Amino acid sequence: MSKLLEFMTKLGEDSAFRDSYVADPDGVMKNFGLTDAECKMIRTADVEGIKKTLGVEHVYLNVHVPPHGNDEIK
Incomplete structure (x- = not known):
């Protein structure tokens, strides 16, 4: 399983992990x-980029992505 898919799955299934992510x-x-590119896709809710990276046709994002002032990793 790719790290991105593993991350998204964990967000959907693990409430403590999701709370940590929101914080x-x-x-x-x-x-x-x-990766930096994967982080940017998540931060900007780039569904098309996520689908392309994962090689899938459909992605369901059920986790709110908190707004960011920019898309740079600090």
Whole structure:
């Protein structure tokens, strides 16, 4: 399983992980091992980019992506 798919699955299934993500999205994504490009796709809710990266036709995002002032990883 790709890291991105694993991350998205965990967000949907693990409420403690999701709470950690909501509190510190950049830190959680970085600690999980997502690439800069994957982090940017998640931060900007780039559904087309996520679908292309995962090689799927449909992606269901059921987690609110907190707004960010920019799309740079700190």
